[in-house]
Amino acid sequence: MNEDLSGSLYMTPTVFEERPAIAAYTERVPMVREAARLRVGTELCRAYGYCYEPSQVPSYLDLWEHMDWQGDGFRIPAGEKVSRLGDYGANDFFSSISACRFAYSIFEHVDYRGNEYMLNAPCSLSYLAGMGWNDKISSVINWGPAGPPW
Numbered sequence: 001m002n003e004d005l006s007g008s009l010y011m012t013p014t015v016f017e018e019r020p021a022i023a024a025y026t027e028r029v030p031m032v033r034e035a036a037r038l039r040v041g042t043e044l045c046r047a048y049g050y051c052y053e054p055s056q057v058p059s060y061l062d063l064w065e066h067m068d069w070q071g072d073g074f075r076i077p078a079g080e081k082v083s084r085l086g087d088y089g090a091n092d093f094f095s096s097i098s099a100c101r102f103a104y105s106i107f108e109h110v111d112y113r114g115n116e117y118m119l120n121a122p123c124s125l126s127y128l129a130g131m132g133w134n135d136k137i138s139s140v141i142n143w144g145p146a147g148p149p150w
């Protein structure tokens, strides 16, 4: 991951030739557009698996210390955000994420800076290492029912 704030990457899952892939951009707007395009029930969920109907999963976002949703958990209610996970002893700490009804963003650095990964589907992530995010999250937003500024 690039530690230079001016060189951040904006990432969201996508589908390439019916297989899961990560779309990465140097600008935020096209990433958000791609996240908006691949919504619930689209090819994204079919490619990724581990996805649910939105009504089946909670409105809050749960992050976990270890892979497979084990260890200490941390909950972000719908529409809320945490600018410094270190204030809760949880900087660069999380390794898996439970499925959430709403879109959310995780950030490499505090104050929603550095690389961003936005997920706009009710999919759980069993191990963040596979996408390069293990023990890296420093701030997080659960966009809630309003969603991100599409």
Ligand SMILES: [Ca+2]
Pocket (backbone or CB within 6 Å): 091, 092, 107, 108, 109, 110, 135, 136, 137, 138
């Ligand atoms: Ca970090």
